[in-house]
Amino acid sequence: xxxxxxxxxxxxxxxxxxxxxxxxxxxxxxxxxxxxxxxxxxxxxxxxxxxxxxxxxxxxxxxxxxxxxxxxxxxxxxxxxxxxxxxxxxxxxxxxxxxxxxxxxxxxxxxxxxxx
Amino acid sequence: xxxxxxxxxxxxxxxxxxxxxxxxxxxxxxxxxxxxxxxxxxxxxxxxxxxxxxxxxxxxxxxxxxxxxxxxxxxxxxxxxxxxxxxxxxxxxxxxxxxxxxxxxxxxxxx
Numbered sequence: 242x243x244x245x246x247x248x249x250x251x252x253x254x255x256x257x258x259x260x261x262x263x264x265x266x267x268x269x270x271x272x273x274x275x276x277x278x279x280x281x282x283x284x285x286x287x288x289x290x291x292x293x294x295x296x297x298x299x300x301x302x303x304x305x306x307x308x309x310x311x312x313x314x315x316x317x318x319x320x321x322x323x324x325x326x327x328x329x330x331x332x333x334x335x336x337x338x339x340x341x342x343x344x345x346x347x348x349x350x351x352x353x354x355x356x357x
Numbered sequence: 358x359x360x361x362x363x364x365x366x367x368x369x370x371x372x373x374x375x376x377x378x379x380x381x382x383x384x385x386x387x388x389x390x391x392x393x394x395x396x397x398x399x400x401x402x403x404x405x406x407x408x409x410x411x412x413x414x415x416x417x418x419x420x421x422x423x424x425x426x427x428x429x430x431x432x433x434x435x436x437x438x439x440x441x442x443x444x445x446x447x448x449x450x451x452x453x454x455x456x457x458x459x460x461x462x463x464x465x466x467x468x
Contacts, residue, residue, distance in 0.1 A: 334400055351400045
């Protein structure tokens, strides 16, 4: 149990276009989902926290107008990279958390974004 | 502020040798602690976690970790490393907040 999927697993796009990444909890309801960005050989950087039905909370330095997050249901959150540029190329990972007592997050397999 | 320090950026061990990856944390309350493993181009897989109780926790793939409150540490151990254990390992801390990750330790395994 506790499986999180991401789609697509990798995407290549042209500069200036927008890309949507989906994060789904397959067998549980996720009241909270997180979006992370990981640069090569680096740790995970938390971008934002999204709670179902409410606006996402962005970390300092993350442009909310560039990285649009929607958490429309208890099993789906989406991250849209708007007007992508080469510097947005990265590995994006989502995680999902249940409403249980313990703060256990389940991670998706990640999405590799390359902007040409 | 919460923080996690993994002092070793890269460790190389021989196959069959024992392994210990260090993790120190700074947290204002009793922490929840996690170890994750990441293979190249993949997401994170949970190895083990500590919430409360027995300070020695067992995880998957033969890994274990010991929570030492006095040392603010949560070191990961494995008695005999396999070549398939080569990966990046992340320690993380968090309770009712988003997890804070260490910078990771890359493990290389040689024959």
